[in-house]
Amino acid sequence: GAGVSQSPRYKVAKRGQDVALRCDPISGHVSLFWYQQALGQGPEFLTYFQNEAQLDKSGLPSDRFFAERPEGSVSTLKIQRTQQEDSAVYLCASSRGVTGQGLYEQYFGPGTRLTVT
Amino acid sequence: GDSVTQMEGPVTLSEEAFLTINCTYTATGYPSLFWYVQYPGEGLQLLLKATKADDKGSNKGFEATYRKETTSFHLEKGSVQVSDSAVYFCALSEETSGSRLTFGEGTQLTVNP
Numbered sequence: 001g002a003g004v005s006q007s008p009r010y011k012v013a014k015r016g017q018d019v020a021l022r023c024d025p026i027s028g029h030v031s032l033f034w035y036q037q038a039l040g041q042g043p044e045f046l047t048y049f050q051n052e053a054q055l056d057k058s059g060l061p062s063d064r065f066f067a068e069r070p071e072g073s074v075s076t077l078k079i080q081r082t083q084q085e086d087s088a089v090y091l092c093a094s095s096r097g098v099t100g101q102g103l104y105e106q107y108f109g110p111g112t113r114l115t116v117t
Numbered sequence: 118g119d120s121v122t123q124m125e126g127p128v129t130l131s132e133e134a135f136l137t138i139n140c141t142y143t144a145t146g147y148p149s150l151f152w153y154v155q156y157p158g159e160g161l162q163l164l165l166k167a168t169k170a171d172d173k174g175s176n177k178g179f180e181a182t183y184r185k186e187t188t189s190f191h192l193e194k195g196s197v198q199v200s201d202s203a204v205y206f207c208a209l210s211e212e213t214s215g216s217r218l219t220f221g222e223g224t225q226l227t228v229n230p
Binding site for chain 2: 003004031033035040041042043044045048056059091093095097104105106108109110111
């Protein structure tokens, strides 16, 4: 079946612009994660959804970052007033399980590379 | 908090050489451990995992053993191929932290023919 898809794959934004990054998880996957990967670094956790509920947003670096998953499927990560330090690859992952039922494999999308100029 | 430390890279080997990539971790609880691989131009893929002490994860000739006493999960392969060239990430996950993954910084592996 189809894997996790993300769009756009590349985004160039001028400093101060707002951006929206989309994630389409694997159909039926309950859990959805967003990670930020700076150049040459490992991914870092941003936020986690279980269905439409955002259960953990402790990794969001500032209040300029906002994520939603209104119908428990597609998710959007929005960054307001982008700054140069927001330049990174944003990864989305989904898994079929939920916390408390054991650990389930996370399937990653290809990522969106954001460059803020 | 949880953290993962990988050996500094990059690593360059000749084909058929033995590979070891070191990984150690710090965790508050009893985590599950993973190795992910990122091939050029592709997304992260799970390579192998281990969920309890002394478990050995294996896949595609790669192996790693969960060592609780040394808090380590070193990745090994007996004979690397050019197609193994990629970035390798060690990671951990705990249910108490919502199953999110904590990654190491990654190790770039280049295998020359």
